[in-house]
Every structure is written in structure tokens, then in C-alpha cells.
Amino acid sequence: MKTMTILLYVFMSVMNIGIVSAFYEWMPLSRREEAFFGVPVGPGFYSGEGRHLLRRYRLWLVAMLIAVEAASLSVSIYLDGLPSVVFMRMASSLAVTAAAFFIYVIFSRRVQPFEVKEEKRAVASSLRLRRLSDYTNITLEVIVSVLTIAPIALLIYYYPVLPDRIPAHFDSRGEMVWEAKSFTSIFSLSVLAIYLQGFFLLFKYAMLKATMTLPAERAEEYLDCKEESLRLTARFLDHFRFGIIVLLSLVSMEVFFRTVERVQTIIISSIAFSIVAGIAGLLLLNRYMNRWATIDRRLREVAGKTYVQRQVARWRIGRLVYYNREDPAVFVETPVGPGLTLNLARLRAWVCLAYWAALPLLVIWILRIV
Amino acid sequence: MLIRVDTDDRRPIYQQIVDEIKALIAGGRLREGATLPPVRQLAADLGVNLNTVATAYRELQNEGLIAVRHGSGAVVASRTLNEKTEGELRKPLRAALTQLVLSDIPRAEIMKIVADELRGLLKGAK
Numbered sequence: 001m002k003t004m005t006i007l008l009y010v011f012m013s014v015m016n017i018g019i020v021s022a023f024y025e026w027m028p029l030s031r032r033e034e035a036f037f038g039v040p041v042g043p044g045f046y047s048g049e050g051r052h053l054l055r056r057y058r059l060w061l062v063a064m065l066i067a068v069e070a071a072s073l074s075v076s077i078y079l080d081g082l083p084s085v086v087f088m089r090m091a092s093s094l095a096v097t098a099a100a101f102f103i104y105v106i107f108s109r110r111v112q113p114f115e116v117k118e119e120k121r122a123v124a125s126s127l128r129l130r131r132l133s134d135y136t137n138i139t140l141e142v143i144v145s146v147l148t149i150a151p152i153a154l155l156i157y158y159y160p161v162l163p164d165r166i167p168a169h170f171d172s173r174g175e176m177v178w179e180a181k182s183f184t185s186i187f188s189l190s191v192l193a194i195y196l197q198g199f200f201l202l203f204k205y206a207m208l209k210a211t212m213t214l215p216a217e218r219a220e221e222y223l224d225c226k227e228e229s230l231r232l233t234a235r236f237l238d239h240f241r242f243g244i245i246v247l248l249s250l251v252s253m254e255v256f257f258r259t260v261e262r263v264q265t266i267i268i269s270s271i272a273f274s275i276v277a278g279i280a281g282l283l284l285l286n287r288y289m290n291r292w293a294t295i296d297r298r299l300r301e302v303a304g305k306t307y308v309q310r311q312v313a314r315w316r317i318g319r320l321v322y323y324n325r326e327d328p329a330v331f332v333e334t335p336v337g338p339g340l341t342l343n344l345a346r347l348r349a350w351v352c353l354a355y356w357a358a359l360p361l362l363v364i365w366i367l368r369i370v
Numbered sequence: 371m372l373i374r375v376d377t378d379d380r381r382p383i384y385q386q387i388v389d390e391i392k393a394l395i396a397g398g399r400l401r402e403g404a405t406l407p408p409v410r411q412l413a414a415d416l417g418v419n420l421n422t423v424a425t426a427y428r429e430l431q432n433e434g435l436i437a438v439r440h441g442s443g444a445v446v447a448s449r450t451l452n453e454k455t456e457g458e459l460r461k462p463l464r465a466a467l468t469q470l471v472l473s474d475i476p477r478a479e480i481m482k483i484v485a486d487e488l489r490g491l492l493k494g495a496k
Contacts, residue, residue: 122374122377123376123416123417124372124373124374124375125372125373125412125416126372127371127372127400127407128407129406129407129411129443130411209411211414211415211417213416213417219372219374327414327417328409328413328414328420329413329414332414
């Protein structure tokens with residue numbers, strides 16, 4: 001394996017470890033003592049013995065992730081070749097995530113004996129019907145639709161005049177790889193763009209249809225905060241979809257920019273635009289995260305919590321998996337993590353899971369490994 | 371516009387839901403034509419069985435207060451209960467007043483409680 005490829009692989013391993021460990025370090029603390037590793041604990045435990053447990057958890061987490069990535073790199077060097085590197089990269093991403101999940105579940109079980117049972121049984125619900133249309137910006141949807149369809153239309157129109165061999169991607173030596181013109185080589189990124197729009201729209205729908213159990217006391221104020229959080233997250237998902245479609249539209253058009261002479265000058269401006277869009281995206285993400293943190297603080301001031309515990313006995317595997325046949329909800333607020341999960345007792349949950357799980361298969365198809 | 375249920379309350383959950391929605395209709399906060407969430411959404415939010423909410427909606431529909439539309443929730447149809455005799459209407463009031471008397475609350479206090487509750491209920495009503 002070339003030195004550049006090894007260095008790139010190491011860089012991606014470090015990024016992978018960084019992202020996964022940051023996420024799994026945030027998870028036990030996302031709701032503080034309300035759901036420390038998904039378990040409600042007392043403030044004494046949270047700031048006392050819980051901290052020792054957290055330190056051990058972090059050590060195990062980082063050690064396990066480094067071990068998995070090191071093993072993956074060793075196998076890649078032994079196998080050599082770009083396809084095996086890509087496969088090992090994907091396999092190690094999955095292995096790292098699985099390892100982090102495993103460590104999290106072990107430590108969650110260690111916290112469970114310290115659970116504080118909630119005594120109050122009164123809950124409230126808003127009678128407001130939550131519709132996707134109420135959280136939809138029509139102008140943005142029109143722009144996203146145009147940006148999705150326009151590249152496909154242009155590529156279809158110019159397909160006959162594109163050369164028989166087109167630039168596809170860069171190889172491990174940094175050289176351009178040329179491929180025969182085909183549906184996959186021309187339209188794969190457009191297909192990915194459409195899929196990702198559905199991916200995030202489904203996520204937005206899930207968020208709006210997720211259970212919203214309110215505490216009986218100060219329910220109106222709690223609801224106001226939750227509603228604000230919903231609107232903020234819906235806007236974030238819309239902006240994220242917009243960013244994704246801009247990026248994928250430009251990249252999917254690259255074959256067109258590189259091969260049709262009169263538009264080759266657009267390449268430089270599209271690269272510059274992508275860089276600017278990336279920086280703007282990071283700044284916007286930072287702004288959103290600050291707003292979410294502010295809402296969480298207000299929820300704690302109003303109700304002393306950001307989450308209403310329910311159906312504790314139906315949570316499994318470190319309070320990350322929810323299975324409850326008696327609960328009609330498909331999407332449920334979680335004690336930890338991103339705040340949303342699926343009720344695996346419902347068929348619709350598996351349909352959503354199947355759609356989301358298709359992403360790796362799509363990536364494999366696009367990379368044309370199989 | 372919220373409804374509250376309490377598992378420690380003696381009343382069945384479906385009855386609590388019925389009473390809460392009736393109070394919102396009587397108080398004018400749920401007007402004719404207002405939409406109620408689907409059975410599934412309300413049951414999910416409250417963490418109760420689908421049948422519990424379905425029973426509540428059915429009772430409200432039988433009393434002429436709401437019209438249920440399958441798959442898309444229910445609509446407030448009327449602010450007036452289906453015809454009931456005065457005798458039927460007095461029964462729950464008599465039961466509630468009996469509880470207050472047996473709690474050794476003075477008559478004047480009972481009158482004040484009744485007036486306060488009525489005022490609170492009709493605050494938003496036309």
C-alpha cells in the first residue's frame with residue numbers, strides 16, 4: 001500500500017475514533033442525572049461515584065476504538081489494493097461503532113442498581129395535531145426540488161454528447177480514473193441525492209410524530225420549550241438537506257463540467273463555492289447547537305428536566321432499544337443519544353429502519369466495488 | 371391546550387381523558403370545528419393503550435360532542451351534549467356535592483368552591 005494511502009487511512013481512522021468517541025462520551029451525559037447512561041440517578045451519585053465510572057468508561061472506550069482501528073489498518077496493509085482499503089474502511093467504521101455500543105451497554109448495566117424511581121405518575125399531552133406541513137418552508141422545498149431535478153435533467157439532455165469514457169474518481173495514487181459512460185457512472189450521485197432527501201425527510205417526519213409526553217406541572221411552559229426545539233430541529237434538517245443537495249448537485253455535475261468544454265471554467269467556481277458552503281455550514285451548525293443548549297437550559301429551569309420517563313421496563317440493552325407492543329408510537333423520545341428511537345414492536349419502525357439501512361448499500365453501489 | 375392524566379387518580383384513564391376534553395369544550399378552549407389529535411398520537415403521548423383513548427373518543431362521540439374521522443383524529447362537533455334529562459344531569463353533581471358535605475366543609479365554603487369551579491370552566495366560553 002502506498003505511503004499516501006496509509007497516511008490517508010490513518011487520518012480517516014483518527015477522524016472515525018474522534019467522531020465515535022465524542023458521540024459515545026456525550027451520550028451518558030446528554031441528559032445529566034435525569035438519564036445518566038439512560039438511568040435516572042441522584043445528584044450525589046452523578047457528581048460522585050458516577051464520575052469514577054465515567055472515567056473508566058472513557059478509558060475503555062478509547063482503548064477499544066484504537067485497537068479496532070489498528071487491527072483494521074494492519075489487515076488493509078496486508079491485503080493492499082484500493083477496493084480492500086475501502087472495504088476495510090467501511091468494516092472498521094462498523095466495528096468501531098459496534099465496539100463503542102458494547103462498552104456503553106456494559107457500563108449502563110453498572111449504573112442501573114443506582115436508579116432513582118420516579119414517584120409522580122401524572123402526565124400531560126398537547127391536543128395539537130402535529131403535521132409535517134406546519135413545519136415546512138415551501139420556498140426551500142421548491143429550491144431543493146429544483147436543485148435535485150435540474151442536474152438530472154441536464155445530464156439526461158447532454159448524455160448523448162458526453163464522451164464514451166468519462167472521469168470517475170481519483171485512485172490511491174491521486175490519478176484520475178476514467179470509466180466507460182453508463183447509467184451508474186453518470187447518475188449514481190443523483191440517485192444518492194434523491195435517496196438522502198428521503199432519508200432526512202423521513203427523519204423530520206419521525207421527529208414530528210415522536211411521542212411528546214409532558215410533565216403535569218408547568219406543562220404549558222414545558223410544551224413551549226419543546227415546540228421551539230421541534231421548530232429549530234426541523235429548520236436544521238431543512239438547511240442540512242439544502243446543503244447536501246447543493247454539494248451533491250455540484251459533484252454529480254462534475255462529469256459534465258470536466259467533459260463539456262464550454263463549461264469547464266465553472267469547475268473552479270464550483271470548488272470555491274463548495275468550500276464557502278462548507279464553512280457556512282459549520283458556522284450554522286455551531287449556531288444551532290448553541291440554540292439547542294439554550295432550550296435545554298430553559299427546560300431544566302421550567303420543569304427540572306428535559307425528558308419525561310415512561311415505560312421504563314420496555315427499554316432494553318442499555319436503554320437504547322425500545323420494544324413495546326402496547327405502545328402505538330412508532331417514534332419514541334429516548335433517555336440518551338440523539339433523543340429519538342424506534343419502537344421495534346411496530347412494523348412501520350422496521351420499514352423506516354430498512355430505508356435508513358439502505359445507505360451503506362447505496363454507497364457500495366456508487367463506489368462500484370461490487 | 372393540554373389534557374392531564376394521573377395514574378394515581380381513582381377514575382379510569384379513559385374517564386379522565388373524557389372529563390378533560392369536556393372541560394376544554396365547556397370552557398371554550400376547544401371550539402366547534404377544532405381538531406383533536408388521532409387516537410394513536412394521543413395514546414402515544416400519554417403512554418396509554420390505543421383502546422383507552424378510543425374508548426374516550428367513542429364516549430364523547432356518543433354524547434354528541436365530537437365526530438371521529440378514522441385515521442385523521444376527531445373534530446369537535448358541538449358544545450352541547452346529546453339530550454339528557456335534568457335527573458341525569460343532576461346525578462354527577464349530587465355525587466360531587468355529597469363528597470364535599472361528607473368532608474365536613476361548611477355550606478358557604480361549598481358554594482364558594484362551586485362558584486370558583488364554574489368561573490374557571492366558563493372563563494373562555496362565549
